[in-house]
Amino acid sequence: EAQVTQNPRYLITVTGKKLTVTCSQNMNHEYMSWYRQDPGLGLRQIYYSMNVEVTDKGDVPEGYKVSRKEKRNFPLILESPSPNQTSLYFCASSLSSLLAGDYNEQFFGPGTRLTVL
Amino acid sequence: KNEVEQSPQNLTAQEGEFITINCSYSVGISALHWLQQHPGGGIVSLFMLSSGKKKHGRLIATINIQEKHSSLHITASHPRDSAVYICAVEKGQGAQKLVFGQGTRLTINP
Numbered sequence: 001e002a003q004v005t006q007n008p009r010y011l012i013t014v015t016g017k018k019l020t021v022t023c024s025q026n027m028n029h030e031y032m033s034w035y036r037q038d039p040g041l042g043l044r045q046i047y048y049s050m051n052v053e054v055t056d057k058g059d060v061p062e063g064y065k066v067s068r069k070e071k072r073n074f075p076l077i078l079e080s081p082s083p084n085q086t087s088l089y090f091c092a093s094s095l096s097s098l099l100a101g102d103y104n105e106q107f108f109g110p111g112t113r114l115t116v117l
Numbered sequence: 118k119n120e121v122e123q124s125p126q127n128l129t130a131q132e133g134e135f136i137t138i139n140c141s142y143s144v145g146i147s148a149l150h151w152l153q154q155h156p157g158g159g160i161v162s163l164f165m166l167s168s169g170k171k172k173h174g175r176l177i178a179t180i181n182i183q184e185k186h187s188s189l190h191i192t193a194s195h196p197r198d199s200a201v202y203i204c205a206v207e208k209g210q211g212a213q214k215l216v217f218g219q220g221t222r223l224t225i226n227p
Contacts, residue, residue, distance in 0.1 A: 031213045043203065043217040050213065058214065090160060094213070106150060106215075108160040 140204030
């Protein structure tokens with residue numbers, strides 16, 4: 001089954017304690033992205049990756065790191081989480097625009113609800 | 118001002134009604150996406166458009182590039198269509214930089 005998986009699904013942590021949210025896709029997609037969703041602000045892109053070892057900042061990258069060492073995995077790292085990073089996080093993947101042609105479906109993971117105390 | 122604006126923010130209708138959700142954007146785009154977020158939080162992709170019109174079942178999406186406007190229509194609406202509908206624009210060719218609208222919360226009453 002084609003899917004994007006995220007772990008953990010729920011996490012409560014404390015300020016300053018490093019954490020990693022994993023994201024994995026089984027569709028051999030080139031593109032992967034991380035988004036956060038906050039009430040009143042909607043979805044905002046944190047980082048995206050166009051292929052292995054190619055990453056770039058989205059609109060809200062501060063306080064986050066990513067890496068893309070393998071095509072299927074795109075972990076989100078919070079080196080020193082703060083309460084303002086409490087949010088619902090989504091990972092997504094898709095084919096590259098060149099390969100997808102007329103329809104490039106975005107596949108979203110189930111979301112990770114993070115609370116930083 | 119947000120680069121992507123959706124209207125209305127909330128919409129309540131009766132089963133069977135024809136629904137229209139609008140999306141206007143102010144930046145150059147290579148494509149526009151319509152997404153559906155279920156009450157449980159999961160997000161699914163409905164359409165990607167770069168021109169014209171697409172139809173899938175009871176859903177129709179249109180885009181007018183000159184007017185920087187897109188609409189999502191639902192015919193013969195059903196309570197299972199109740200969800201948040203999100204418009205997102207892709208800035209830059211092949212860059213996958215997505216900017217999202219605030220979403221439209223749709224409730225269909227039986």
